[in-house]
Amino acid sequence: MIFLETRKLTKNFGGLVAVNNVDFAIEQGKINAIIGPNGAGKSTFFNLISGFHPPSSGQVIFKGQDVTKLPANKIAQLGVARTFQTTNLFEQSTVIDNIIVGHRLRTKSNLFDAIFRTKRLRSEEALCREKAMEVIEFVDLQKVAHRPVAGLTQEEKKRTAFALALATNPEIVFLDEPAAGVNPDETEGLAALMRKMADKGVTVCLIEHKMQMIMKLADKIMVLNYGEKIAEGKPEEIQNNEAVIKAYLGGSAIA
Amino acid sequence: MSKIQRIVILGLILFAIVFPLISNNDYFIHVMTLSFIWMIGVYGLNLLAGYTGYLSLAHAGFFAIGAYSLGLLTVKAEMNFWPALLLSLIITGVLGFFAGLISLRTKEHFFAIYTLCVGYIIYLVIDKWDSLTEGVRGLIGIPAPANIGPLSFETLQSHYYLVLFFLLLVVLIMYRIVHSLSGRTYIAIRNSEDLAQTIGISTMKNKLTVFVISTVIAGLSGALYASFVRFIGPDIGSIAIVFDFLTYLLVGGLGTLSGPIVGTLLIVVLSQRLQFLQDYRMLVFGPVLTLLIIFYPRGIVGTAAAWGQKRRSSVHKTRLNNLPEEQVKEG
Amino acid sequence: MEILIQQLFNGLTIGSVYSLVALGLTLVYGILHIPNFAHGALYMMGGYITLTMMTKYGFHYWIAIIVSILVVGLLGVLMERFVFHPLRDAPPIHDKIAAIGILLFLEAFAQFVWGAEYQSMPTPYGQVVEIFGLTFTMQRLLIVIAAIVVMILLTLFLKKTFTGSTIIAMSQNREGANLVGINTKKVAMLTFMISGGLAAIAASLSAPINLVFPGMGHLVILKAFVIIILGGMGSVPGAILGGYILGFSESLGATYISNDYKDIIAFVLLVIILSVKPTGLFSKGGH
Numbered sequence: 032m033i034f035l036e037t038r039k040l041t042k043n044f045g046g047l048v049a050v051n052n053v054d055f056a057i058e059q060g061k062i063n064a065i066i067g068p069n070g071a072g073k074s075t076f077f078n079l080i081s082g083f084h085p086p087s088s089g090q091v092i093f094k095g096q097d098v099t100k101l102p103a104n105k106i107a108q109l110g111v112a113r114t115f116q117t118t119n120l121f122e123q124s125t126v127i128d129n130i131i132v133g134h135r136l137r138t139k140s141n142l143f144d145a146i147f148r149t150k151r152l153r154s155e156e157a158l159c160r161e162k163a164m165e166v167i168e169f170v171d172l173q174k175v176a177h178r179p180v181a182g183l184t185q186e187e188k189k190r191t192a193f194a195l196a197l198a199t200n201p202e203i204v205f206l207d208e209p210a211a212g213v214n215p216d217e218t219e220g221l222a223a224l225m226r227k228m229a230d231k232g233v234t235v236c237l238i239e240h241k242m243q244m245i246m247k248l249a250d251k252i253m254v255l256n257y258g259e260k261i262a263e264g265k266p267e268e269i270q271n272n273e274a275v276i277k278a279y280l281g282g283s284a285i286a
Numbered sequence: 287m288s289k290i291q292r293i294v295i296l297g298l299i300l301f302a303i304v305f306p307l308i309s310n311n312d313y314f315i316h317v318m319t320l321s322f323i324w325m326i327g328v329y330g331l332n333l334l335a336g337y338t339g340y341l342s343l344a345h346a347g348f349f350a351i352g353a354y355s356l357g358l359l360t361v362k363a364e365m366n367f368w369p370a371l372l373l374s375l376i377i378t379g380v381l382g383f384f385a386g387l388i389s390l391r392t393k394e395h396f397f398a399i400y401t402l403c404v405g406y407i408i409y410l411v412i413d414k415w416d417s418l419t420e421g422v423r424g425l426i427g428i429p430a431p432a433n434i435g436p437l438s439f440e441t442l443q444s445h446y447y448l449v450l451f452f453l454l455l456v457v458l459i460m461y462r463i464v465h466s467l468s469g470r471t472y473i474a475i476r477n478s479e480d481l482a483q484t485i486g487i488s489t490m491k492n493k494l495t496v497f498v499i500s501t502v503i504a505g506l507s508g509a510l511y512a513s514f515v516r517f518i519g520p521d522i523g524s525i526a527i528v529f530d531f532l533t534y535l536l537v538g539g540l541g542t543l544s545g546p547i548v549g550t551l552l553i554v555v556l557s558q559r560l561q562f563l564q565d566y567r568m569l570v571f572g573p574v575l576t577l578l579i580i581f582y583p584r585g586i587v588g589t590a591a592a593w594g595q596k597r598r599s600s601v602h603k604t605r606l607n608n609l610p611e612e613q614v615k616e617g
Numbered sequence: 618m619e620i621l622i623q624q625l626f627n628g629l630t631i632g633s634v635y636s637l638v639a640l641g642l643t644l645v646y647g648i649l650h651i652p653n654f655a656h657g658a659l660y661m662m663g664g665y666i667t668l669t670m671m672t673k674y675g676f677h678y679w680i681a682i683i684v685s686i687l688v689v690g691l692l693g694v695l696m697e698r699f700v701f702h703p704l705r706d707a708p709p710i711h712d713k714i715a716a717i718g719i720l721l722f723l724e725a726f727a728q729f730v731w732g733a734e735y736q737s738m739p740t741p742y743g744q745v746v747e748i749f750g751l752t753f754t755m756q757r758l759l760i761v762i763a764a765i766v767v768m769i770l771l772t773l774f775l776k777k778t779f780t781g782s783t784i785i786a787m788s789q790n791r792e793g794a795n796l797v798g799i800n801t802k803k804v805a806m807l808t809f810m811i812s813g814g815l816a817a818i819a820a821s822l823s824a825p826i827n828l829v830f831p832g833m834g835h836l837v838i839l840k841a842f843v844i845i846i847l848g849g850m851g852s853v854p855g856a857i858l859g860g861y862i863l864g865f866s867e868s869l870g871a872t873y874i875s876n877d878y879k880d881i882i883a884f885v886l887l888v889i890i891l892s893v894k895p896t897g898l899f900s901k902g903g904h
Contacts, residue, residue: 081484107486115484121477123592132470136486142495145466146459152466159467179595199485341710388888391895394709395652395850399842400891402654403884406839410884414877525835529717536714566729572722576715580703583711 033092034059034234035080035111035203040089042075042258049075051258052089057203057251062229063236064245066269067255068278073238074116076255077205081113082106094202108136112201116208118192122181126172126191129180130163133198137162159198166194169231170224186217193224203234210241222248246270254278302450306443315446321554322449323511326456328534328546330503333460335532336541337469338496339476343528344385344401345504347408350523352378352505353512354412357425360513367432371509378505379498386497390490405528413520424519428512449510456503461543463499472496476541533575539585548586622751624868630757630826632864633764637819638837639844639856640771641812647788647851648808651701654716656816657838658723663689663817664829665731668738678741682821686814693813694806702805727831740825760822767818768857771811775853784808788851836880843887 036056042049050072057063065073078084080091082103090099098106120129138159144152167176170190175183180191189209196204209225210218222244229235239245245252246266254262254269256278262269269275306315327349335341355374359365365373389400412419419425431439431448439445463469471492474482479489512518521527538549553571560567582589638660645653663685670681696719704712742755775781783799784807820833827833844863848855863883871879 083480083483102488103480103483104486104488107484113484115481119478119481121473124473128470132467132474132487133485135467135471135474138467140467142463142468142499145463145468148462148466156467195481195485335710339708339710341713388892392891393895395646395650395713396846396891396895398654398713399652399846400887403839403843403887407881407884407888410878410881529721532714532717533721540710566725568721568725569729572718572720572725574718575721576700576718579707579711579715579718580700583707 033057035091035093035236037076037080038090038092040076040079040091041087042072042079042084043087048258050079050086050255053255053258053260055253055260055263057234057236059202059234060229060232061234061250062225062248063234064249064252065236065238065255066240066242066245066252071255072258073255074207075258077113077207077238080106081111081205104136107199107201110200110202111205112196112199112203113205114189114192114196114207114209116211118188120180120188120191120195123179125177125179126183126187126194127160127163127167127176129191130166130194130198131159133166133195134159134162134200136199162198162200163194166197169197169227170194184217186213186221189213189221190224193228197228197233201233203236204228206235206237208238208240210239210244218244299454303447306446312442315442317554317558319442319446319449319514320511321550322446322453323507323514324531324534324554325546325550326453326510327504327507328531328538328550329456329460330500330507331528331531332535332540332542332546333463333472333503334496334500336535336545337464337472337476338493340390340493340497341398342389342401342497342500343398343525344389344405344408345501345531346525346527347405347523348378348382348501348504349508349511349527350408350412350518350520351381352508353518353522354419354425354508355505356509357428357512357518358418360429361425361427367429367513368434371431371506371513374509375502375505378508379502382498382501382505383494385501386494390493390497402525405523405525409520409523409525412523419520422520424517425512426517428516428518430516431513445514449514452506452510456506457543457547464543468492533571536575536578536585539587539589539591540583542585542587542591545585545587552586619751620872624872625865626751626753626757628865628868629861630760630864631867632861633761634819634823634860635837635840635844635864636857636860637764637767637815637822639841639848639860640768640853641815641819642838642841643845643848643851643853643856644784644788644808644815645812646845647853648784648805649697649701649705651712651716652842653696653701653812654713654838655696655719655723656812656841657834658720659689659693659813659834660816660820660837661727661831661834662692662723663813663820664738664824664833665727666817667821668736668824668829669731671739682818685817685821689817690810690813693809693816697806697809701809702802724831724834731829731831733831735828735830737828738821738824742825754826756825760826763818763822767815771815772853780804780807840883843883846887847890 033056037053040053040055041051053076065076067073075084079086082098082101082105086099090097092098093106093109093111096109098109101109138155140149140152140155143149164176167173170193172187172190172194175187180188183191193204193206193209206225210221213221218241225235225237225248249266252264252266252269253260254272254275261274261278262272264272305318309315327345330348331342331345352374355377356370359370359373360367385404389397389404392400413421415421430445433439437444439448471482471487474485474487475489475492482489508522511522534549534553535546536549537553538545538547557567560570578585584592638656641659642653642656645651645656666685666688667681670676670684671678676684700715700719701712704715740756742759744755745752746755746758775785783804787799787801787804840863844859845852845856847862848857848859863886866882866886867879870882
């Protein structure tokens with residue numbers, strides 16, 4: 032069974048077609064990458080899958096279930112996590128405090144539990160904290176776990192955002208330009224972390240501009256240009272694909 | 287909570303309890319009771335504006351709904367105070383639910399303008415609906431809370447303790463909400479609604495819950511006000527009241543737990559000192575509000591907390607610096 | 618029939634005032650995305666300054682209005698420089714609170730200087746004229762004519778002059794405007810100047826038929842907000858059209874529904890609009 036797929040996914044903004052008839056299948060446990068020139072519709076594609084925008088037409092199928100019309104929070108509960116280009120973290124708060132709430136969707140306690148400090152709340156709080164520590168360890172941020180996010184480096188912030196996504200117990204994470212604004216050494220580190228996630232069984236799908244990293248890291252690549260899929264395949268296939276080369280050289284890809 | 291914090295809080299509660307005994311000045315006790323009532327209302331506003339980031343300008347309206355519900359139920363329907371209080375809170379909550387259902391679909395500017403208008407509609411209805419609310423004449427003769435067994439609330443002192451009890455209850459509830467998974471959820475929404483949704487939080491459901499609680503607390507504050515002052519007019523629903531709340535909250539610290547107490551107390555005391563200014567106190571507080579939001583947007587409590595955190599983290603940093611093998615990264 | 622025409626004319630008068638106030642509000646919103654809650658206080662200051670110039674210094678009505686435009690415009694510029702500019706990167710809740718602080722201050726200031734009582738403004742145009750068998754006061758006619766002239770001048774300024782077109786450019790795309798070398802600081806100050814000036818004109822024109830008092834801006838500003846949500850935040854034609862729509866609905870509502878509740882019409886209108894479309898009418902959808 033295909034893990035996650037899009038069928039003829041399309042999004043119009045006014046008269047503009049941002050994503051056009053894209054069929055894409057994501058394989059479980061692999062690292063999938065979406066590349067393409069600026070404005071190719073990559074982020075919009077992410078927003079459609081994660082439920083931020085309703086698509087104009089087409090479908091998103093996750094593990095055999097049609098999730099096209101579900102809101103973002105419902106999709107997250109099914110096990111689809113994502114990060115943003117800007118990390119959007121709560122800067123004044125510590126790393127761990129940012130991450131604890133990531134496991135909230137797996138808990139049930141409500142306001143009643145909060146006001147009366149019920150057993151359920153206490154055990155679930157402990158659970159969330161444990162989960163937070165676990166993912167902090169996974170992304171290797173133990174040293175800064177109790178520091179405010181504002182004082183972290185860009186790379187550490189990216190790791191925190193990863194950890195927050197992982198705290199939701201996802202089966203697949205969508206990473207929007209995870210290595211943007213990060214130096215080459217640190218990029219290596221983040222790539223290793225993504226590999227570690229895939230090895231642990233969390234499927235990864237990322238948008239990235241850093242070609243070298245993608246070609247080394249990805250198992251499968253899809254290329255978007257002007258909202259349309261122009262190529263799909265293994266890194267070496269993509270590297271030799273003429274349409275892709277044309278698109279990146281600035282000419283029109285649609286021959 | 288640290289040990290020092292516990293001691294300070296216990297000390298403050300103790301002081302609040304013995305205050306009427308040592309003060310013996312009815313005027314001071316009166317002012318104190320009123321500021322407790324304001325504090326409750328400010329806590330209501332704080333939960334919404336401070337922890338979820340939605341600035342509601344309709345809260346004077348909900349304060350007035352609480353006050354008028356209690357007033358009308360006790361005066362016109364001649365209900366006993368306690369069931370009337372409960373019913374007033376329910377009325378405020380139900381109206382808050384519907385107001386929230388619509389207004390929370392809007393964001394930022396639209397939300398502020400929308401709630402400003404909702405507040406004005408509430409004020410206008412109270413002002414114009416003569417046959418029910420007595421309009422500009424106001425509602426007179428609201429009774430003091432009815433006795434509970436041997437407890438009577440006829441005297442100023444006993445009323446003071448009653449209001450104090452409700453204030454402490456509200457603070458306790460706030461503390462527990464803020465320090466729970468629900469509280470973390472609200473803060474996540476304030477921080478970024480997009481991010482909150484991607485980690486599986488239903489933002490609308492949570493915002494609506496907060497909106498309703500926050501209006502109920504504003505309603506409680508209004509109901510207590512009505513039974514304490516015994517007379518209410520449409521003015522209590524005017525925008526000026528919401529601006530007062532906002533000033534108290536901002537001076538104390540938006541999104542902090544002790545902010546509402548610190549801000550309200552400080553401004554009320556200052557207002558007493560500035561009695562000669564009377565109607566012109568906004569000459570001072572208006573610029574204070576503006577300057578504060580520019581230079582100290584986190585208020586007294588928030589600024590103090592940030593200062594403390596800085597000191598702690600600089601201590602932490604020097605400790606790290608002393609370890610030769612540690613590399614401390616500058617952010 | 619006569620009543621209807623009389624009411625339609627009243628609607629035109631009120632609508633003219635609303636449009637002028639809403640125009641100032643929408644210009645500022647377009648440029649800086651600030652809902653300026655203090656705009657009503659500028660309107661109020663405009664009324665008081667014109668009144669003082671006339672009664673205390675014996676200026677002619679028109680000279681007094683010009684002084685008022687300059688003073689209130691300057692007040693707008695000061696607000697931009699010292700309050701909104703420093704807050705441009707702050708969370709959205711902050712500029713609203715800052716504006717409320719200014720509003721509170723200006724109202725207390727007016728009460729301190731001029732007192733809390735209602736004052737009436739004399740006008741050289743108190744006479745009554747008769748057109749087609751209907752009677753109008755000159756002042757009301759003047760409001761309508763002056764408002765239309767001001768709106769035409771403003772539109773010409775925005776469309777035909779370079780400075781005006783920079784305002785439009787900046788409201789459409791701030792970063793872009795910055796890139797093509799528009800001095801965004803100057804444009805922001807200019808916009809606040811115009812916005813304050815428009816508020817002063819509106820207040821000075823309407824004061825003779827209403828009254829001058831510290832809270833005179835409250836309802837007007839609330840309604841102006843409704844208008845710009847109705848007409849699209851930042852839209853100039855929307856503000857003008859919305860102002861007249863509200864003016865007509867109010868004057869007709871006052872006659873045919875209830876005079877007591879006429880002020881509620883605007884807010885009910887707003888509640889309906891935002892219930893159906895939370896981002897306001899005519900907003901550009903999508904991300």
